[in-house]
Amino acid sequence: MSALPIPTLELSNGYQIPQLGFGTYKISAEDCVDTVKYALDLGIRHIDTAQMYHNEAEVGRAIEESGIPREEIFLTTKLNNDKHLPEDARRSFAQSLEDLRTDYVDLFLIHWPLPTLYGGDFVQTWRTLLEFEQQGRARTVGVSNFQIPHLERLMKETGVMPAVNQVEIHPHFANNQLRSFHLEHNILTEAWSPLARGTIFGDEKVISAAKRLGKTPAQVVLRWGIERGDVLFPKSVTPDRIKENLDIFDFQLDEQTKADLDSLDKGEDGRTGSHPDTMALL
Ligand code: NAD
Helix, strand or coil: CCCCCCCEEECCCCCEEECECEECCCCCHHHHHHHHHHHHHHCCCEEECCHHHCCHHHHHHHHHHHCCCHHHCEEEEEECHHHCCHHHHHHHHHHHHHHCCCCCEEEEEECCCCCCCHHHCHHHHHHHHHHHHHCCCEEEEEEECCCHHHHHHHHHHHCCCCCEEEEECECCECCHHHHHHHHHCCCEEEEECCCHHHCCCCCHHHHHHHHHHCCCHHHHHHHHHHHCCCEECCCCCCHHHHHHHHCCCCCCCCHHHHHHHHCCCCHHHHCCCCCCCCCCCC
16 A cells, blocks of 8 residues: 655654654554554554553564564654663663664653652653663654643753653643643644544534534544644554544645634543643552
8 A cells, every 4th residue: 555645744853753643552462563564554654652552562563574664664652650760761761672673763752750759850761861862762852741840840950852742632632731832842742642532523513523524523633633733643453443544634624623623622621641740650
């Protein structure tokens, strides 16, 4: 199958990232190799995994077996919550590279800031990630689930802002204040759970927009994220849905649909995941 015209965005360090990728949270080791190979075969060139997902080895195998040159794929993984201390981070990063069968990742993220653990010292963790970037073993380093005060602290204490912050965003939780901060500081926004984990498809405004545009609810919701300029990586293990989630580059949202989807923002009540200020699971 031929590669789709998926747009790329530029990171603050000049690297390009495909705006649409493929998420692998909760894809079991059993399903992972075939599912990721299927996504790559359809033209996806951006895979998001994490030490926490326990499927890095399968993602690595899928990439290798796909036969696609490593440099054509944008690969992200994330530091686990119990690996923030520098020696643990170094060991686990080396293990990630080994499991992923590669000598570099395109993006390595601190998965959660954990401000109530490790004496709140996520700055030390950030410094360790900067080592990996200097070594060229992570082309880009960034963070995930960081709030504005966490980002400000990184800047103040290290002088280096992350290139990326991967945070929860979908129409029920638009996260606009954080996105504006990212824009001001040249931080790329990655939107996790762009489909609100499947909880948004019953919404009347989503259903009627889909009917009006001749698209599915998932496609309309993903298009909303793409047109806002965020990077998305929806997850599915169902072949038809993976295909459907890619087929979003031949239409645009009209003003009415944009306004309808913007109006679905529930603020903090719209979060489906943990709150970054209190998340403390190791
Ligand atoms: P998602 O919003 O992508 O929703 C996934 C669910 O939506 C699927 O399980 C499926 O039930 C449903 N779905 C997908 N496509 C569909 C379609 N076309 N029609 C109907 N239903 C469909 O949720 P997610 O997996 O939580 O998020 C995407 C990715 O973001 C993850 O896989 C992971 O890579 C990343 N993520 C990161 C963090 C973080 O803390 N950094 C947290 C959560 C997710």
